[in-house]
Amino acid sequence: MSVILRVAARGEGVAEDGRHAAFAAPGDVLEADGSVTPGPHHRVPPCRHFPQCGGCQLQHLDDDSWAAFLVDRVAGALAAQGLSADVRAPLLSPPRTRRRATLHYDPAGRLGFSAEKSHQLIDLQECHVLAPELFALVKPLKRLLPSFRPKRRLELRMTLADQGVDLLIVGVAPEGLAAHEAITAFAQANGVARIAFDEGLGPETRWEPDAVTVTLGAVPVPLPPGSFLQATREGEAALVAAVREAIGEARTVADLFAGLGTFALALPGRVYAAEGGRDAVMALKAAAGRAQRPVFAEHRDLYRRPLTVAELDRFDAVVLDPPRAGAREQAGALAACAVPRLAYVSCNPSSFARDAQMMTQGGYRLDWVVPVGQFRWSTHVELVGQFSR
Structure with missing residues (x-):
C-alpha cells in the first residue's frame, strides 16, 4: 500500500510510490490491488452526476486539499521555468456561485x-x-x-x-x-x-x-450578449483586490486586455484600457463616460499591435489579463520597459510562467502570486502575480 501525497494537474492522486489513482485525495491509501481507502481529506461528492459530468473534477477533495492543489499547480509551472515566488493561500469561491x-x-x-x-x-x-x-x-x-x-x-x-x-x-x-x-x-x-x-x-x-x-467597480456597464465575465462575484472581488494591492496607488495605469472594465473601473487614478473586442470597448467607453470615470478605452489588438516600450513607460503601473494563450508579444515589450509595478492576471499557470520568465530576464522580480479557485471543484486555476523593478 502507498499513501496519496498530492493531486496531479488532471486531478488524479499521486502516491508516494509514484502510482496514480483516479478520484484519490491526499492522505488516502492506495492499496496493492489499486483500490483506494479514503483518508481525512476525502469527501463524499455532493452531486449525483459526479464524476461523469465534466463540470467538476475534484468534488472528492476537501477545501484544504483543493487549495493545496491550486498552490502546487502554480508553483510547479513556475519551477518549470526556473522561477520561484511566494505563492499565497488561494481564495476559493463557494458552491452555487457560478454566474x-x-x-x-x-x-x-x-x-x-x-x-x-x-x-x-x-x-x-x-x-x-x-x-x-x-x-x-x-x-x-x-x-x-x-x-x-x-x-x-x-x-x-x-x-x-x-x-x-x-x-x-x-x-x-x-x-x-x-x-x-x-x-x-x-x-x-x-x-x-x-x-x-x-x-x-x-x-x-x-x-x-x-x-x-x-456592475463593475460600482459602475453599471452595458453587457453585450455572450460577453466574457469573471465566473463568480467572489472570484472577481478576489482578483480585483489582488490587482489593487499589486499596483498600489499608481496615478496612471494601463489595463491591457481590459474586457468590459473589470479592473479599469476599479482602479485608482487615470486608466488607459486596451481591448481587442469592439463590443466590449464600446460598452466600457459608454459606462466610463456616464460615470465620469477617468478611463480612456481603445480598440486595439494587443497580439498584432502590443504597446511599445515608449508607450508603456508613460504609466506608473500596468495590469494585463490575457486569454489562456498568455501575452508573449506584449511580455517582450514589458520586459524592456521601466514601469515600476505590474499586475499579471492569468487563467493558465503555464503561459503565465512562460511570460514571467521573459519579464524576470528583463529585470523584474516576481514578488508574489495569489491563486484563485473561481471554478469550484475544477482543475482550472486563476491567479494574480505582482512584478516590481
Missing part, C-alpha cells in the same frame, strides 16, 4: 454539461456549482427548446446580469409568431433579462425589456 456558464442541449432533449472527456451530454438533475438563478432555468428551457425543432446540438450561454439571467442560444434562429410567443412567455414566466439567438451571423436579441448591464 457564467455554457450548457448544451441536444435534439434528444438532454440539457447540461458534456461528460468528462466526451461529447455525451449529462442531463442535469442537480448542480452544486451553478448559481441558483442559472440552474432554475434548466427545466423551463427543456420545455421551451423542443418547440424550435433543433436539428443539431445547441449552445446555451448563461450569464447572471444586474437585471437577471442573460441567455444567448447558439445554433438556431426560431421564426414565426408561435416561436415569438413562446420566447416571450418563457422570458416573462422566468424573469429572464434578455434572450438572444445566434445561428452564425451574430447575436440577434428577441427579448430585452430593459437594457442589460453588469
Whole structure:
C-alpha cells in the first residue's frame, strides 16, 4: 500500500510510490490491488452526476486539499521555468456561485454539461456549482427548446446580469409568431433579462425589456450578449483586490486586455484600457463616460499591435489579463520597459510562467502570486502575480 501525497494537474492522486489513482485525495491509501481507502481529506461528492459530468473534477477533495492543489499547480509551472515566488493561500469561491456558464442541449432533449472527456451530454438533475438563478432555468428551457425543432446540438450561454439571467442560444434562429410567443412567455414566466439567438451571423436579441448591464467597480456597464465575465462575484472581488494591492496607488495605469472594465473601473487614478473586442470597448467607453470615470478605452489588438516600450513607460503601473494563450508579444515589450509595478492576471499557470520568465530576464522580480479557485471543484486555476523593478 502507498499513501496519496498530492493531486496531479488532471486531478488524479499521486502516491508516494509514484502510482496514480483516479478520484484519490491526499492522505488516502492506495492499496496493492489499486483500490483506494479514503483518508481525512476525502469527501463524499455532493452531486449525483459526479464524476461523469465534466463540470467538476475534484468534488472528492476537501477545501484544504483543493487549495493545496491550486498552490502546487502554480508553483510547479513556475519551477518549470526556473522561477520561484511566494505563492499565497488561494481564495476559493463557494458552491452555487457560478454566474457564467455554457450548457448544451441536444435534439434528444438532454440539457447540461458534456461528460468528462466526451461529447455525451449529462442531463442535469442537480448542480452544486451553478448559481441558483442559472440552474432554475434548466427545466423551463427543456420545455421551451423542443418547440424550435433543433436539428443539431445547441449552445446555451448563461450569464447572471444586474437585471437577471442573460441567455444567448447558439445554433438556431426560431421564426414565426408561435416561436415569438413562446420566447416571450418563457422570458416573462422566468424573469429572464434578455434572450438572444445566434445561428452564425451574430447575436440577434428577441427579448430585452430593459437594457442589460453588469456592475463593475460600482459602475453599471452595458453587457453585450455572450460577453466574457469573471465566473463568480467572489472570484472577481478576489482578483480585483489582488490587482489593487499589486499596483498600489499608481496615478496612471494601463489595463491591457481590459474586457468590459473589470479592473479599469476599479482602479485608482487615470486608466488607459486596451481591448481587442469592439463590443466590449464600446460598452466600457459608454459606462466610463456616464460615470465620469477617468478611463480612456481603445480598440486595439494587443497580439498584432502590443504597446511599445515608449508607450508603456508613460504609466506608473500596468495590469494585463490575457486569454489562456498568455501575452508573449506584449511580455517582450514589458520586459524592456521601466514601469515600476505590474499586475499579471492569468487563467493558465503555464503561459503565465512562460511570460514571467521573459519579464524576470528583463529585470523584474516576481514578488508574489495569489491563486484563485473561481471554478469550484475544477482543475482550472486563476491567479494574480505582482512584478516590481
